[in-house]
Amino acid sequence: MKADTPDITAYLKPVCGWSAGVRDVFAKYNLTYEDKDIINDPNNYAEMVQKSGQPLSPCVMVNGEMLADVSGEEVESWMLQKGVVEPATV
Secondary structure (H helix, E strand, C coil), X not given: CCCCCCCEEEEECCCCHHHHHHHHHHXXXXXXXXXXXXXXXXXXXXXXXXXXXXXXXXXXXXXXXXXXXXXXXXXXXXXXXXXXXXXXXX
8 A cells, every 4th residue: 555545536336336436445545535425415426516517426535635436446556547546466
């Protein structure tokens, strides 16, 4: 794990395969993140739409950069490309 811990906010559904995939990636890299429930909290959903410019989830904000309507694989690929995480040796 890198010393500079990324600032991550994830707009996720409590029960959703795509959202679970995103959570799995964060767990794989032992990343802490803010999990914002967009189903049970309409304010979180409104915030996601406002910040991402679209209504589809999951959306993940990493260090101020919005990844809209992404899968866990896409989040992982982006974080590896940007050097947010090092390749896992698991």
